[in-house]
Amino acid sequence: MAALARESDGTGPVDFCIPCNPYFPTPAMFDDMAARLREIITYYPSSADTITAELCNLLQLPPQCVAMGNGSTELITWIDHLMVRESLAIPVPTFGRWTDQPMETGKRVDMFPLQESSGFALDLSQYAEFIRKRNTKVAVICNPNNPDGGFIHKQALVQFMDAMADLDLIVIDESFLEFADAEVEPSVVQEAMIRPNVVVLRSLGKNFGLHGIRFGYLVANPALAGRIRTMLPKWNLNAFAEHVVFILKEHGAEYAQSLQQVRRDRLDMASHLSALPGLTVYPSQGNFLFVRLPVGAEGTVVRDRMLTEHRILVRECGNKIGSSSRFLRLVVRPQTDVRRLVSGMEQVLYGTRRGAAVPELSTGTNYSSGTAAVDRLVGATNGAGLQNLAAQALGTGTSGVGMPMPVPMPAAAQMPMQPQPVPMQVPQPQPVPQPQQPQPQPQFEPMVAAAQVQQMPMQQAPPPQMPQQPYGVPAPAPMPPQGPTPTGVPARNGLTAAQVRGATSPNGMQNLAPAPATGWPNAQSWPNAAGMGQAG
Secondary structure: OHHHHHOOOOOOOEEEOOOOOOOOOOHHHHHHHHHOHHHHHHOOOOOHHHHHHHHHHHHOOOHHHEEEEOOHHHHHHHHHHHHOOOEEEEEEOOOOHHHHHHHHOOOEEEEEEOOHHHOOOOOHHHHHHHHHHHOOOEEEEEOOOOOOOOOOOHHHHHHHHHHOOOOOEEEEEOOOHHHOOOOOOOOOHHHHHOOOOEEEEEEOOOOOOOHHHOOEEEEOOHHHHHHHHOOOOOOOOOHHHHHHHHHHHHOHHHHHHHHHHHHHHHHHHHHHHHOOOOOEEOOOOOOEEEEEOOOOOOHHHHHHHHHHHHOEEEEEOOOOOOOOOOEEEEEOOOHHHHHHHHHHHHHHHHOOOOOOOOOOOOOOOOOOOOOHHHHHHHOOOOOOOOOOHHHHHHHHOOOOOOOOOOOOOOHHHOOOOOOOOOOOOOOOOOOOOOOOOOOOOOOOOOOOOHHHHHHOOOOOOOOOOOOOOOOOOOOOOOOOOOOOOOOOOOOOOOOOHHHHOOOOOOOOOOOOOOOOOOOOOOOOOEEOOOOOEEOO
């Protein structure tokens, strides 16, 4: 956004890309920060303990159970370094740092593909069985999930924690939970504080509309939270973060009203987008909507044309593992901006009339860098991106592969399955182009962190994939473990990143109804981390 603003009149495009609260801080709060700018940026901030204590007083949380970080990404990094020993499971598509960070430090990442045929809903019983079959040590759930906005009710999450109590760690990433309205008290922070292996991650920049300040926090039992706190730099929080935390208690009502408005805007925006022919809008509890473009429309083309022709920035999701270029994530914005978005989408997708979508540009590959729109406006490559990336992507074989259906769960791990709008459809594998090699190679190459390549045995390869099972037919029992899986190699019978990328069912969900607008916080009280109103 800064680069785009510098290359224009300084205002930048209408932003449907960055998931930020457009109604908070209020204009008066911005005026206050502007008036105190010199003081804020001249002096050192207080220690993180002082800022954390003030935030905990506001949220009614014990400070010994909280660690504040310079954005949730810093906390994800320390969780990986300190608490992920060898493997981590994560549903995909999701926030990229949950897949990339562990792989960068040589951990095994077991990716559980969310199926387009079920509206990208996460079935916790199938996810639990996936974890058991691979003997994964750490499980992550984003609630709501990014980019699709999928939501898991609190009771189901607690049952999952009970079933997975023997794992090294369970992380519930609630970065977007403040925008949810499907449940009055959806957070599991109270449960995390009394459990030995649960960490809840929460964002402040997203719901407070202040991504640039970089601040977030985690909640866990005192031992886990303290382990993170001891590793953080003394001044990991900046003076802007301190200033905002200390003035929040005066603006609880405005904050709660901003969340209500975002939820109303989400329903209105979903309604307008659903009216576009061929466009599928998935139910979301975040401050964004995940949409599938009509058949024939290519996300990179739509993204670039929306930016260059209509000055609207959208998030094309072709570079997210488990997604493809046919999907966009659109941030919820006020109705005036939404009307401009819908008008631009109509012109890009259908021309002057509603009908068949514009043909996608043929590039010989489904690779998407995710940054071509910015490159086109401000880079020297004129939108072409870095050379040879498309050829490299074509050579890796990024066609989607379905996941074997799980066997029934043992009674100890049973939990209610979330209702599915339609039966699960198993995606059909597509032919994968294979590069020419002088020596025979395994069918799929494992994804390894760059630093781990030289540590891998030269002749080692993952075992062959288990055959696909029809829906409702139990899969054969997994082979017993044969020693630890080498660092960077996917779990036995698991999936590499290249196999998972783009793995979506060909038959998508249609006419998914938006979640009901219930459980909004009282505008006269401050919603604490557990969703319970506290006097501001």
